[in-house]
Amino acid sequence: MNRPIIGISELKSLILRIKTARNVDFSNYALSSLKRRVENFMLEYHLTEVDKLQLKLYKDDFFYNLFLKYILVDTTELFRDPEFWLELIEIVLKKFKHSEEYNILIPECNSGEELYTLLIILDRLNMLDNVKICLTSLSKLNVEKIETALIELKKMEVNEANFERFEKNGNIFDFFIKKGRSFKLKSDLFTNVEIIQHNFFNTELPGNYNLILYRNKTIYYNQLLKTKALKKLHSSLKTNGFIALGIKEKITYPGADNEFVTVSESERIYKKQY
Amino acid sequence: MSYKYIVIGGSAGSFQIVTGILSALPKTFNLPIFLCLHRLKHIRTGFVEALSIKSKINVVEPCDKEFIRQGKAYLAPANYHMYFDLGNFVSLSTEPAVNHSRPSIDISFASAAFTYKSKLVGILLSGANRDGAMGMKEIKENGGLTIVQDPNDCQVKTMTTAALEATNIDHVLTSDKIIDFIVNLNRTK
Numbered sequence: 001m002n003r004p005i006i007g008i009s010e011l012k013s014l015i016l017r018i019k020t021a022r023n024v025d026f027s028n029y030a031l032s033s034l035k036r037r038v039e040n041f042m043l044e045y046h047l048t049e050v051d052k053l054q055l056k057l058y059k060d061d062f063f064y065n066l067f068l069k070y071i072l073v074d075t076t077e078l079f080r081d082p083e084f085w086l087e088l089i090e091i092v093l094k095k096f097k098h099s100e101e102y103n104i105l106i107p108e109c110n111s112g113e114e115l116y117t118l119l120i121i122l123d124r125l126n127m128l129d130n131v132k133i134c135l136t137s138l139s140k141l142n143v144e145k146i147e148t149a150l151i152e153l154k155k156m157e158v159n160e161a162n163f164e165r166f167e168k169n170g171n172i173f174d175f176f177i178k179k180g181r182s183f184k185l186k187s188d189l190f191t192n193v194e195i196i197q198h199n200f201f202n203t204e205l206p207g208n209y210n211l212i213l214y215r216n217k218t219i220y221y222n223q224l225l226k227t228k229a230l231k232k233l234h235s236s237l238k239t240n241g242f243i244a245l246g247i248k249e250k251i252t253y254p255g256a257d258n259e260f261v262t263v264s265e266s267e268r269i270y271k272k273q274y
Numbered sequence: 275m276s277y278k279y280i281v282i283g284g285s286a287g288s289f290q291i292v293t294g295i296l297s298a299l300p301k302t303f304n305l306p307i308f309l310c311l312h313r314l315k316h317i318r319t320g321f322v323e324a325l326s327i328k329s330k331i332n333v334v335e336p337c338d339k340e341f342i343r344q345g346k347a348y349l350a351p352a353n354y355h356m357y358f359d360l361g362n363f364v365s366l367s368t369e370p371a372v373n374h375s376r377p378s379i380d381i382s383f384a385s386a387a388f389t390y391k392s393k394l395v396g397i398l399l400s401g402a403n404r405d406g407a408m409g410m411k412e413i414k415e416n417g418g419l420t421i422v423q424d425p426n427d428c429q430v431k432t433m434t435t436a437a438l439e440a441t442n443i444d445h446v447l448t449s450d451k452i453i454d455f456i457v458n459l460n461r462t463k
Contacts, residue, residue: 030365032359036381036385073369248337
């Protein structure tokens with residue numbers, strides 16, 4: 001079977017149906033990449049028509065959860081952009097070293113790599129005792145996957161190469177225990193971590209975060225939803241709190257210059273001004 | 275036919291041809307060119323600078339949601355896929371690699387094919403895997419013009435041969451003829 005090709009009107013109809021049936025709104029996602037993921041999902045589940053996909057998503061909870069897991073994009077690597085993590089340590093994390101408590105939010109996360117990377121770094125810095133980390137995901141299946149702390153063997157080659165760029169002569173396997181054909185991040189690193197399922201756009205967030213990791217999330221939104229997400233995160237940060245975006249993302253909405261100051265242009269780290 | 279967008283894919287053996295194209299284009303060249311070239315994912319800097327040395331048109335690695343302008347070349351950034359959205363802007367993605375590649379030529383070609391239809395020229399150059407073949411098929415099916423570098427002219431011909439097997443390619447040209455073709459697009463526009 002060839003990959004089905006769907007039109008924009010079919011995609012919009014599907015989005016509307018999901019919104020009505022499931023109260024999850026993809027209407028302001030970047031349509032080009034969303035379209036391809038929907039087409040790939042249909043190919044994987046041997047569906048040739050959008051109507052049949054709509055019907056299955058409406059009727060079948062398990063199928064809907066599979067769809068959600070597939071559509072929401074994972075972070076595929078530990079220590080993606082090692083330069084970013086090195087900059088984050090110098091500019092941000094070291095400031096929290098002597099804090100009584102500091103709070104980090106990783107919202108809309110669909111795989112564990114950002115969290116696991118952060119935990120490894122905080123362990124290296126002896127900063128795990130006073131941190132509270134909250135990770136959220138829209139997908140129940142993704143939450144369950146992240147909680148397992150497992151990474152497949154086939155992904156470890158790229159993770160190992162990234163880690164070597166982060167820490168010369170370091171060994172990423174020091175942080176993992178082999179479990180069959182996977183590696184499990186050591187469980188003592190998870191003491192102060194909460195992983196929850198929620199709809200980011202429909203849920204109130206507390207305003208007490210010192211750092212929000214939001215790398216490569218807004219690339220899946222259109223400008224409207226990107227602005228909405230960043231404004232929501234701005235109100236969730238403490239004054240002088242930090243937010244990190246992906247290296248190809250920028251905060252560009254009108255008035256953002258008054259709300260955020262850039263602390264690392266190359267690694268896209270911003271600080272809340274007020 | 276009035277072509278308004280050019281998308282070029284390449285891998286091993288394509289760098290010199292791309293620099294040849296960019297150095298041959300006049301400063302007044304007024305079509306956007308999208309470059310999806312396989313590259314080392316962890317090397318973030320240097321590639322766009324190398325392509326810019328002899329180019330008279332501006333070569334950039336776009337940020338997400340960057341508006342597409344005429345007469346500019348857009349190089350897919352390392353470790354990101356590059357899409358083109360209705361509204362004429364670039365969308366990036368960190369979806370898994372396709373054909374072991376991120377950026378993937380298939381993704382950029384298919385997205386450009388869907389968005390620009392018959393206004394698109396797709397060009398596939400030398401390369402060592404099959405990435406780009408399905409993308410060329412989608413360009414053809416959406417009414418765009420398809421060109422591959424003559425496999426006998428390629429340093430590595432796996433990529434162009436795969437495209438020729440996947441679809442009925444409009445033109446098979448040497449690298450010199452590809453450069454002439456692109457330069458002439460500006461005149462016939």
